[in-house]
Amino acid sequence: MVKKLYWMIAKDLLSECRSLRVWPAMLLLGVVVAMMFAMQADLPPERLRQIVGGLLWLTIFFAGTLALDRSFAAEREDGCWKGLLCYPISPTCVYLAKLAVNVVALAALECVLIPLFALLTDVPLLAHPGPIIAVAVLGDLGLAAVGTLLSAVANTGRQSSYLLPLLVLPAVVPLVLGAAEATRLAVEYDFGPAWWRWVQLLAGFAVVFITAGIVLFEFAVEE
Amino acid sequence: MTASHVAIEVRRLSKRFGRRLVLDQIDLQVAAGESVVLTGPNGAGKTTLLCAMAVLVRPTSGEVLWFGEKAAGRHADRRLIGMVAHENRLYPHLTLRENLIFAARMCDVDRPQDRAELLLETVGMLAHGDRTPPVLSKGMRQRLSLARALIHDPPILLLDEPFEGLDLDAANWLTTLLQELRQRGRTLCFVLHDEARTRLLADRVLHLHQGRLMQVAVGPAAVAHWSPADQGSTVVHAA
Numbered sequence: 336m337v338k339k340l341y342w343m344i345a346k347d348l349l350s351e352c353r354s355l356r357v358w359p360a361m362l363l364l365g366v367v368v369a370m371m372f373a374m375q376a377d378l379p380p381e382r383l384r385q386i387v388g389g390l391l392w393l394t395i396f397f398a399g400t401l402a403l404d405r406s407f408a409a410e411r412e413d414g415c416w417k418g419l420l421c422y423p424i425s426p427t428c429v430y431l432a433k434l435a436v437n438v439v440a441l442a443a444l445e446c447v448l449i450p451l452f453a454l455l456t457d458v459p460l461l462a463h464p465g466p467i468i469a470v471a472v473l474g475d476l477g478l479a480a481v482g483t484l485l486s487a488v489a490n491t492g493r494q495s496s497y498l499l500p501l502l503v504l505p506a507v508v509p510l511v512l513g514a515a516e517a518t519r520l521a522v523e524y525d526f527g528p529a530w531w532r533w534v535q536l537l538a539g540f541a542v543v544f545i546t547a548g549i550v551l552f553e554f555a556v557e558e
Numbered sequence: 559m560t561a562s563h564v565a566i567e568v569r570r571l572s573k574r575f576g577r578r579l580v581l582d583q584i585d586l587q588v589a590a591g592e593s594v595v596l597t598g599p600n601g602a603g604k605t606t607l608l609c610a611m612a613v614l615v616r617p618t619s620g621e622v623l624w625f626g627e628k629a630a631g632r633h634a635d636r637r638l639i640g641m642v643a644h645e646n647r648l649y650p651h652l653t654l655r656e657n658l659i660f661a662a663r664m665c666d667v668d669r670p671q672d673r674a675e676l677l678l679e680t681v682g683m684l685a686h687g688d689r690t691p692p693v694l695s696k697g698m699r700q701r702l703s704l705a706r707a708l709i710h711d712p713p714i715l716l717l718d719e720p721f722e723g724l725d726l727d728a729a730n731w732l733t734t735l736l737q738e739l740r741q742r743g744r745t746l747c748f749v750l751h752d753e754a755r756t757r758l759l760a761d762r763v764l765h766l767h768q769g770r771l772m773q774v775a776v777g778p779a780a781v782a783h784w785s786p787a788d789q790g791s792t793v794v795h796a797a
Binding site: 338339342343346349350353354412413414415417418419420421422423424425426557 | 609612614615616633634635636637639640641643644645646647648649650651652656660661663664665666691706
């Protein structure tokens, strides 16, 4: 299973590197939204510190949804999806491969957006990189876990691009809220019990939705 | 027929899409090594039946067995099936060679590169191995689609209008290849609209109409005299 997982991830990343259909659009949208937020948020530094986490995670959500949607939409072209289901591989393996590719895409987005937000807002997002990286990794895992599962559900229909944000947004409200709060506390160097509670929420969210994806994916992709 | 001699068995299989009943209590046994052709008007449910045989659609009721074992949920046993569908199922940004190597890896084929080269040669596409599917003609993509289905040398082949888009030479080549597969004991199940090729390739002709599967022609003599106008009068029942 591990080898097949590796080859599926490699196939998706190679296809994206050649086609450049998702990542440039995702990164461009992220940069544009970040610049708009930064330009409009003409606030004192202490006020900006309080809201920069929310702006950052909203931007990651909006731009990331593009990548999440395309992860299955590309597979649907030319019937490749049914071809994949014809192979002797478990749906769990397919889910984990798609999850891994989405985690990589969102990580790339975070690698661009976190320094960009720090630069545009003068908020020291990277002064203590460890906690911010922990929040980014957990937020990335949670968002990718929900998005991968719901993208599979949305892509069984014909209006996935319209359907996916409607499915994902309500599901990720706790995640975006948790990540925004944990980021705000990290920026304010407050790593007390409140920060840990938000981090635990993010970790719990990721574990619950990765488990749900593994269990439910087989049913999610049925027609 | 004993269970091991039956490659595919469909038991009381029904499929609804919304209110529409596409397949109605289908019973079918396809013997190992048998070649069965499904005919029927557009929208009769032939593709749905093939997909149900491949366990790509979940039936509303009934079940499918491969070599006597229930097919649903047995992902590892999908290696028993190879399928050529309407869509070519090839990744547009991978080369033909990469598409076949990926398929071979997914099917646990030993030495995937060598197998991909062999299949490219078999379907006459060795010179095009570094090209991508979008730049090929439909006929060439159809050849590749067949190569992908054969990559793991499956005992059962399901083919949905495999001659579609092929020119006369390519169609003749495919007929010869399928006859060779028949001689090698592969179980073949086709959807075909071509009268002459049906006579060449079928051991049995079945007609799907209004969700029911009718027996039309069984055995060489009956198949040789089969005509598309013949829609059968006997519903197929499991043995």
